[in-house]
């Protein structure tokens with residue numbers, strides 16, 4: 374089966390202060406912290422990562438805080454430019470797209486952010502945020518309003534939440550609205566960057582159930598970023614373990630948990646069992 | 647949400663941002679309207695001298711008294727509002743617009759152009775205002791236009807800095823990423839997401855600047871670099887007659903009061919606009 378999302382050798386180096394840009398050499402694949410002249414050194418947040426996401430699949434990414442998970446999400450959606458490597462979406466190389474072409478890509482890939490409340494413009498209502506992608510694709514104001522109401526209901530919120538502002542709803546409700554926004558234009562790939570981390574355990578379960586339903590209904594392929602291995606085990610078909618910007622292990626969640634090959638994965642699992 | 651009836655009245659007085667906004671906006675609009683229609687509102691000809699009635703104390707005929715040439719102070723204050731208010735508003739509008747455009751551009755675009763523009767603004771910030779105005783007057787000659795130009799040239803960097811830092815902060819927020827993912831182009835993001843989120847502090851700054859600018863223009867007029875007598879202008883009226891303050895204080899007090907009231911109204915309007923622009927305080 375042709376992968377819907379394919380990431381090849383992607384690398385992100387955050388430039389330190391001072392020093393010439395350096396492309397890390399691909400023969401030595403390890404975390405590099407180089408001195409880029411005086412001041413802050415360059416920092417390799419993501420180091421030559423490759424993976425594929427199959428249609429309909431749910432791929433988990435786990436790893437400790439700072440291991441580069443959000444950076445991967447930003448690279449895949451081109452919110453950050455990669456230092457090296459390629460991103461293929463639905464057979465199209467999107468690594469160097471800009472402007473209009475890049476905006477067209479966002480019909481196929483959407484993201485739910487780590488911090489639900491901050492992912493909505495504080496000066497615009499949730500309805501404005503959810504309908505923004507529809508309006509940008511030429512839907513009329515009236516149609517958009519109706520569609521936003523539908524989307525909110527799909528995500529388990531009353532339709533009148535469209536008129537609320539982000540600070541007027543709880544974190545869990547805001548996360549549902551964020552999911553409604555992400556599925557508004559029926560993307561093929563949904564990236565959930567710790568979509569459940571900001572929520573308490575019961576809300577986590579509810580949001581997971583919602584994602585599960587939507588996944589079946591909309592045939593979504595999901596990249597599920599999480600630092601909770603138990604959630605990944607419940608939800609994902611396959612999992613990548615990230616450590617300091619690299620993938621140290623991958624496989625079916627049950628296998629990875631039962632029989633971890635990598636020392637870091639073993640520690641990660643021991644720490645929660 | 648309903649409150650107990652007993653708390654209703656104090657609440658309206660205390661913190662109904664909408665009401666406050668309407669009140670101060672109307673007051674400010676009245677001021678502007680008054681300056682627009684000033685020619686028709688004056689009880690006497692503001693330039694008509696009547697030396698037999700010079701330095702008359704405030705009375706029923708001359709509410710603010712008369713100056714040393716016997717000109718009616720009330721009429722002069724009303725006519726002076728045009729020069730004072732309009733040149734100030736024009737000046738503030740110019741520096742706000744220029745500063746915001748430069749700042750947003752620098753913050754959004756970054757790179758070399760950002761560095762160059764910011765160094766230029768540093769240069770202007772480091773220049774003492776009065777010295778610059780003197781230099782401008784020396785090169786271009788005195789007069790209200792050149793005074794406005796000089797003040798604008800040294801005042802826009804403040805706005806550029808605010809707009810730039812605000813834009814930088816906005817640029818990194820998750821909702822800006824969400825807006826990009828929603829397929830919004832640069833223009834839409836700037837107009838719909840960045841500007842509304844940074845306009846609060848900028849507007850407040852410009853509202854608060856109205857008073858300062860009014861005083862600075864008046865100061866330049868006093869030095870003969872701004873509005874020139876006999877043109878009625880509050881600042882020059884004040885300085886013109888400051889020597890007479892101990893004997894006939896109303897000549898200085900009348901334009902002073904006008905400045906005080908206008909500055910106060912614009913300051914209060916500025917504060918209210920800030921509260922109103924923020925939905926987190928709007929609902930309270």
Ligand SMILES: Nc1ncnc2c1ncn2[C@@H]1O[C@H](COP(=O)(O)OP(=O)(O)OP(=O)(O)O)[C@@H](O)[C@H]1O
Pocket residue numbers: 387416418436437438439440441442443444445487600
């Ligand atoms: N703009 C940036 N400039 C410099 N360094 C950055 C930048 N963004 C992220 N980093 C660094 O890259 C590393 C990976 O960050 P990332 O946000 O991807 O981690 P994460 O795995 O998502 O962590 P968390 O679980 O806490 O969300 C971190 O060490 C972070 O400090």
Ligand SMILES: [Mg+2]
Pocket residue numbers: 442443444487566567
């Ligand atoms: Mg993260």
